[in-house]
Amino acid sequence: MRKGAFMLLAASLTFGMAACSDDDPDYSNVTPPTVAVASNTLTGIISNMDGSAIQGATVTLSGTSTATSQTDSNGMYVFEDVKAGSYTLKAEADGKQSQETSLTVTDTGKTQNLTWNTVLPNEVKTEITVSTTESTSGNVTTEHLTGNDHAAIVVDAVVPANAVEGENVTIEITPIYTANSDLLSRAEETSNTLLTGASLSCSDSNATLSEPIELGFTLDEELAGEAQAKEYVNGQWVNIDPSRISVENGKVTIEATEFTSYAMFLDVTVSVSNSSEPIVFTQDTWDNLYGSADMTVGDATYTYRIGTEITTSGTNVLTALLIEKLAQMFGAGSTTVNGSYPLNVTLPIGTLLTISGTQEIQQISVSARNRSVSGTHYGTVTIGTYTANRQHTGGSN
Known part of the structure; x- marks a missing residue:
């Protein structure tokens, strides 16, 4: 009886395994989805000369077309869908002297969050x-x-x-x-x-x-x-x-x-030392290599900084005026910003998706007559995605 029962169990397992193998698709080399590259954005902080934010300032972006953005209570403005090309940026506010700069956006194949900060003096006389x-x-x-x-x-x-x-x-x-x-x-x-x-x-x-x-x-x-x-x-x-x-x-x-x-x-003399640091995402990996069903992926959220932190105190007229020059070039004050990257893909079983990003960090100094002031400027954020299958072939950035 024991021998018969064992043979019956073995036959059942063999039948079951054959059935599974016949019914399940082969997930060993599923084509991973392609994540569309999100459009570039441009943002920054418009400040008063004392470093406080200006709410309601108008920032105009002029290139192949013209767009405007109003600053919020933090002095922040945002432009979406900034394509590669040459632009002129101008910041204006009631009772303020305007400021203007040139901007060139290059096509990197990845998404960029670009920044420009400036200060607007009062029109006092x-x-x-x-x-x-x-x-x-x-x-x-x-x-x-x-x-x-x-x-x-x-x-x-x-x-x-x-x-x-x-x-x-x-x-x-x-x-x-x-x-x-x-x-x-x-x-x-x-x-x-x-x-x-x-x-x-x-x-x-x-x-x-x-x-x-x-x-x-x-x-x-x-x-x-x-x-x-x-x-x-x-x-x-x-x-x-x-x-x-x-x-x-x-x-x-x-x-x-x-x-x-x-x-x-x-x-x-203006000195700039460039480096970068990784962006922290709330979730940076979606692993469906051995899942049981398709996985829907929406947005990836992250945080980054914009603005400038000045780390030197003005102890005399020259160093104080150098600090003002630094603020006029790179902005005054900084803040943390929440970002969202649209992934909007479905991952089939046998694939995974990762996202990563870096932010440019500039250590800046302005010096004259053996006096120097310094600060940290937070620059462009660059984000890319990567998908792969079990064989890690056919991946896409």
């Missing part, structure tokens, strides 16, 4: 009424990051009597923070850079100065002795004749003979 009998004066203080108080430069103007003919004529002083050629390249290089400046204008656009205005920049003794005073003439910044400049107790005074812009320049 001080008006000085021209008197017919006596000199008049006024001043304006430049904006700066919160806590970076040494970067607050007082610019004052003394207007002689009858400097401009006419009644109720006013002269305006407006701070400026960049020159036309400033900050166009973020590669490692040394360039003559505008540290602080101001524009002089008149309520009568046809007026000319009959006598020079004394325009003063209160710096400190170190910087006042090293910076070059320049004026904007015929579309170029040119050195001012030394006979029109006086330096005393850390203050540079210029004889302003025209209604134009005047500024203090210094040779500044």
